[in-house]
Structure formats: structure tokens, C-alpha cells
Amino acid sequence: MAGSNSWLPTREQDFVDLCEKWMAGLSDSAQITAFGWNQAEVEGVKTRIDGFLTARSAYRTDNSTQNRMLKDDAGNAAKNAMKDFARYNIRFNRLMTGEQKLYYGVRTADPVPTPTPKPTTFPEAEPDTSVIRQVTIHFWDSGTKKRGKPHGVHGAEIRWAILDHAPASVKELANSDFDTATPFTLVFDESQRGGRLYFCLRWETSTNLKGPDGEIYSAVIP
Numbered sequence: 248m249a250g251s252n253s254w255l256p257t258r259e260q261d262f263v264d265l266c267e268k269w270m271a272g273l274s275d276s277a278q279i280t281a282f283g284w285n286q287a288e289v290e291g292v293k294t295r296i297d298g299f300l301t302a303r304s305a306y307r308t309d310n311s312t313q314n315r316m317l318k319d320d321a322g323n324a325a326k327n328a329m330k331d332f333a334r335y336n337i338r339f340n341r342l343m344t345g346e347q348k349l350y351y352g353v354r355t356a357d358p359v360p361t362p363t364p365k366p367t368t369f370p371e372a373e374p375d376t377s378v379i380r381q382v383t384i385h386f387w388d389s390g391t392k393k394r395g396k397p398h399g400v401h402g403a404e405i406r407w408a409i410l411d412h413a414p415a416s417v418k419e420l421a422n423s424d425f426d427t428a429t430p431f432t433l434v435f436d437e438s439q440r441g442g443r444l445y446f447c448l449r450w451e452t453s454t455n456l457k458g459p460d461g462e463i464y465s466a467v468i469p
Contacts, residue, residue, distance in 0.1 A: 254333075254352055255326055263303065265352050266296045266325065272350060282342050288332065295321075295328035363399040366450035366458025370396075370403050374466035375430070380440060382466050383432045386448055389461065401453040402427035407446035409439060409468070417447050417460050425451070435468050442468050 256262045272278060273289050273296075302321040306314040337343065337353050348355055368390035375383040384405065388397045396402065406420035414420060424431065433444070445465045450458035 254354060255329065256352070259303075259322075262322070262326075263300070266300055269293075269296055269329065269351060270300075282336070282340060282347075284336055288336065292328040292332045295325045299325040363452045363454060363456065365456040366397065366400055366452065368397060368450065369459050369461035370448035370450060371461060372446070372448055372464055374444075374446075374464060376466055376469040379469050380435050380437065381432055382435075382444055382468060383430045384446065384448075384464075385430045387429065388450075396428070396450065399452060400450045400458075402451060403429075403431070403448045404451050404457065405431055405446055405448050407433065407444060409442040410445055411443070413465070414445055414463060417463065420445060420447055420463075440468050444468055 256265055270293060273293050279286065279289055299318070299321040302314070302318040306318040333351065333353050337348050337351055338355060340348070345355060368388050370386040371389045372384050372386040375385060377383075386403055390397060403426055405424045405426060406417060407422050407424070408414070408420045410419065424433075435442075443465055444467070445463055447463045448461045
């Protein structure tokens with residue numbers, strides 16, 4: 248099977264210990280029934296494991312090059328069989344508890360992901376008006392002063408409007424854009440040059456949890 252061997256021990260003695268646990272578990276008929284395992288598949292992986300344990304015992308008696316190669320080949324065959332069996336019969340087996348899976352060396356991920364909390368900080372920003380008909384907004388987290396966004400945040404919502412007066416509230420910023428990384432650039436028409444742009448940012452997670460509004464900034468459209 249494709250995939251990683253990372254859950255299998257790399258130290259040979261540890262792998263031998265795990266193989267012996269597998270042999271004991273796979274020889275328990277009550278367990279096979281309780282976990283819904285196919286008897287033929289159980290016997291297949293047992294044969295591979297037993298082949299490795301037998302070859303290793305022979306190598307410990309006579310550590311010749313030939314016996315070492317037989318042991319290594321049998322070990323690889325056992326690992327492949329155990330990987331396949333774990334993938335199809337253990338890892339996603341709802342009849343087994345996490346502790347029962349761990350007996351076979353198989354660790355499973357927490358099925359309930361840790362929720363991303365609502366942002367508690369807000370973006371600070373600085374407008375750049377060096378390019379004609381553009382306002383580029385550089386933003387960073389108020390909690391760290393680092394350019395970018397805090398952990399767990401997907402990006403920043405930028406609310407903005409061109410107004411003749413300073414807004415009394417963020418609600419007057421009728422336009423909304425979103426950016427996942429600083430900076431963000433607004434492009435305007437020639438007719439909008441000289442107008443006063445007001446804008447405000449807030450962090451937002453991938454689950455649409457929004458943080459507090461930051462300061463309302465302003466810039467003259469160049």
C-alpha cells in the first residue's frame with residue numbers, strides 16, 4: 248500500500264515486540280469476531296509476521312549474510328502486510344476504541360478538530376499613495392506589530408468608502424473586500440483622484456468568525 252511506515256518502530260527489537268503483540272491479538276478468535284475482521288486476512292498477516300519472527304530467530308542463531316538478507320526481506324514483507332491490515336481493518340474501524348487500536352501501534356487523529364477561536368486583535372494599517380490612482384494598504388496585527396496576520400486567521404476584511412466627511416461609524420464604509428496577505432491595493436478611476444478614502448480592517452477566520460474593527464484610516468487618492 249502507499250503511505251508512511253511512521254507508526255511502525257524503526258528499532259528492530261521494538262518491531263519484534265510489536266509483532267508478538269499482533270500475533271497474540273490476531274490469535275484471539277473472540278477479538279476477531281468483535282472487530283469484524285475477515286479470518287482469511289487475519290491468517291495472511293499472521294503468516295507474514297510469523298515468517299519474520301522465524302527468520303529473525305534463525306539469524307540470531309547464525310548471523311550469516313544469507314540469514315540476515317532473509318530476515319530483512321521477511322521483515323519488509325511483514326511490515327507491508329501490517330500496513331495494509333492496519334489501513335483497512337484498524338485505523339478507521341468504528342468497532343475498535345482508540346486504546347484497542349493503540350495496542351496494535353496505530354494512533355488515530357482526534358476526530359473532533361480544535362475550533363479556531365474568534366480573533367481578539369485587529370489589523371493596524373498604513374496607506375501607500377506613491378502610485379497614481381492607487382492606494383495600497385499595508386497591514387499587520389496589533390497584538391504583535393509584525394507584518395501579516397495572527398495564527399488561525401484566514402485574512403482581513405477591508406471595508407472602505409470615498410466620503411466628503413469622516414464617517415461617524417464603520418457602517419458608513421459601504422464597500423467590502425477581503426485579502427489573505429498584506430498588502431492590499433485599491434485601484435481607482437481618474438475621476439476619483441483627489442477624493443478622500445476612508446477604510447477600516449478586521450481579522451476573519453476561515454469559519455467566518457470576525458474580530459473587532461480596527462481604527463478608521465484615511466488617505467487622499469493620488
